[in-house]
Structure formats: structure tokens, C-alpha cells
Amino acid sequence: MEDIELLQAGWEALLPADHGLDFSLDPVTRAPEEWRSLLSPAAYDVLRKEGTERAGSHPYNIEKRDGVFLCAGCDLPLFTSAMKYDSGTGWPSFFTHIPGHMGTKKDFKLIWPRTEYHCIRCEGHQGHVFDDGPPPTGQRWCNNGVALRFVPRES
């Protein structure tokens, strides 16, 4: 798993030098009305209500440029382009994530339990993780595009 650790460690180098982002993991908490004023209705539904966008509806599903995917709620980096793959599901999919920036919990909304995951800083819902992903992790982090903000690498 050495390669995975290398890949996970490389996220900061993909950001522009003047990114101005804060990587602190101090919790970001806001009242529902405040989130509602800051987010689009679609992003609010996913991030704060654990909604799911329609498959194939978001352009990040086919985003292939190098760069970093941030939480759309608080701009914490969650994935890089090197972690992304085409799962064919219609949702942006990743085989791993930036360590320490994601939290998980069991979700019993459907008959069978699924593992929900969210941004560790603002607790914004991102998607669900499954065990049918590609090597080397075998994981499929199935994300809502609307819950992310993509920052392309400077060319």
C-alpha cells in the first residue's frame, strides 16, 4: 500500500501556489438558515440533508483534469484527480480519499446498511462508500458532484 500513501500525500502540490485555503480541521458549524443562504438548493439538499443527486447529472462525473476536489461546504480538500476513476455509475467515484479529512457512519435509510461519509470539518454529507472499487484499495467512494468544488491544477 506504499503507492497509495504516496498518492494520498501528494494533494497539496496539486493546488495553485496562491490557493488561500485553510487546512485547519477545527469544526465549521453554521445554523441551517446560514447554510441555506451560502449553498445552492441542490448543494444544500446533499450536504445538509443527505440527499442524492440524479446519476449522470453533474459535470464532475466526467471531469478528467488534474486538480483537487474540495468540500463545497467549507473548501476542505477531500480528493485529488489521481484518486478518481470512471465507475460507470454516473457519480464521481474515487478509490481513496485524502486521509484524515473524511468521517463515516452507518446509514440505515435503505433496507441494508450502507456506510455514509462526510467532510470531517463541516460534517457535510458527500456520499457512500462501497467495497466494489478497483485495486489497490477495492473501495468505491461514490460522491455527489454538487457536494464538491474542483480546483484544476495550474498548467
Ligand SMILES: [Zn+2]
Ligand atoms: Zn466541509
